[in-house]
Amino acid sequence: MTSANLEQDQPGSGRLAHAPTDHPAVPRKKVGVLLANLGTPDATDYWSMRRYLSEFLSDRRVVDYAAWKWQPLLQLIILSRRPFKSGEAYRSIWNTEQNESPLLTITREQTRKVSAGLKERLGDQVVVDFCMRYGNPSTDSVLRRMQAEGCERILFFPLYPQYASPTTATANDQAFRTLMKLKWQPAVRTVPAYFEQPAYIEALANSVREAYAATESRPDVLVASYHGVPKRYLLEGDPYHCQCQKTTRLLKERLGWKDDEIVTAFQSKFGPEEWVGPATVEHVAELARQGKKHIAVVSPAFSSDCVETLEEIEQEIRSSFIEAGGETFTYIPCLNARDDHIAALLSVIENELGGWI
Known part of the structure; x- marks a missing residue:
């Protein structure tokens, strides 16, 4: 397949111009916006909490001590006790109706509103989704899904107003790790701190x-x-x-x-x-x-x-x-899915999409 084949795609058809008849369908080119939040355990039981805490506390952006010194302490001592305490804390706030953490519930609603806002302003040009740095939905799985849906350009938006190494930087790191494994990388931009907006x-x-x-x-x-x-x-x-x-x-x-x-x-x-x-x-x-x-x-x-x-x-x-x-x-309460907060996020997104839309 030549580069000319790739360039002459037919919008909405799923077919490439001049491609062989047995060529796989190719999704229409899209721009993606991926909202990233900290993360959440899948449940509040010991093993769910342990998996989540192990991923979180093994992140060198969060705890940057030498692994040979930190990991034995973490795995043998801290994670033998801390999941019980953390599980109790999560149970006290758990969204029992949807059986998930409030962070997951709120991030999903923020994503829904951002998606609706961008659709109103830009039509169907932009695909919006969300991921978690730790836990599910994972950054890797969502980035891969967005690429499979045709997102050749993705705006990666860590939902942290202020930049910090253990928040913004580690979210970006995780996205970059996925890019390192992809044969065809989408073009990716990261959103900077927006506390001054x-x-x-x-x-x-x-x-x-x-x-x-x-x-x-x-x-x-x-x-x-x-x-x-x-x-x-x-x-x-x-x-x-x-x-x-x-x-x-x-x-x-x-x-x-x-x-x-x-x-x-x-x-x-x-x-x-x-x-x-x-x-x-x-x-x-x-x-x-x-x-x-x-x-x-x-x-x-x-x-x-x-x-x-x-x-x-x-x-x-x-x-x-x-x-x-x-x-x-x-x-x-945090700004969560307030309309004025969503309007602020949309303003940041539209500015960062400059030249892509």
Whole structure:
């Protein structure tokens, strides 16, 4: 088959011009948009949790200790106990109606809305799907399916507003691993951090305004809680900490608030080394001891509610605040599938598709 055969395809026919009659049908050329989120276990039992945690904690972007030192500790000690605790946390938030994690439910709905929005704006030119860095649907399986459907160009969109090595970079890594195995690679673009996009900041501000309007007494302070990373990552050049601080500043400015009405903190510390701080679970307790009896917490680093927000913030961090003397704790949900959030994602996607559509 010559290059001319490939170029002269007949749209919608599944046939190549001048190709032999026994040539396999070729799908019409398409552009794909692949939304990528962190991941989810398939179930909450011990072995499902162990498989998920093993994949997650074996990722060198997440824990970058030498494998000879880390893997025996992980496989023989940590994964003998942690699946029980993590399974309990997931069970407390599990979507029992659909038998899946909230992250999976929300990401599917975000994908449905993004797909509908792009179809309205661009017609049938774009195929939209989603994948998970860890667990299912896997990045590898979805990328291969999109290529089989005719996606010769794919926009890969990690759903993390701020760039971080353990989130954005590892999602991109996984996509690149699939490309390394393909005989015919689609052209792939990756979406950069979008925390500065005005539409994203506006959606975040809207969620805060709505939550504050629904409270009986205005919170004394808003805690912007981001997932944490070791401090060493910052010193090694990861921009995440700086981008989180800027997100908080942009949100404060959009709301028109004073400096003391919003603070930045970090959650989900893991391991013995020093992490960026202050730690949310400790900071909310300190706020209560300082006389801040009414607080709200928002999670600008998470595009979808997940175990870190629905269990860690809603349960562990809330308890820390109340036990230290706090009275009213308001958790402001992630942007999830809000219409203004979907509009922000569509704006980013259309910009990044420039020249392809």
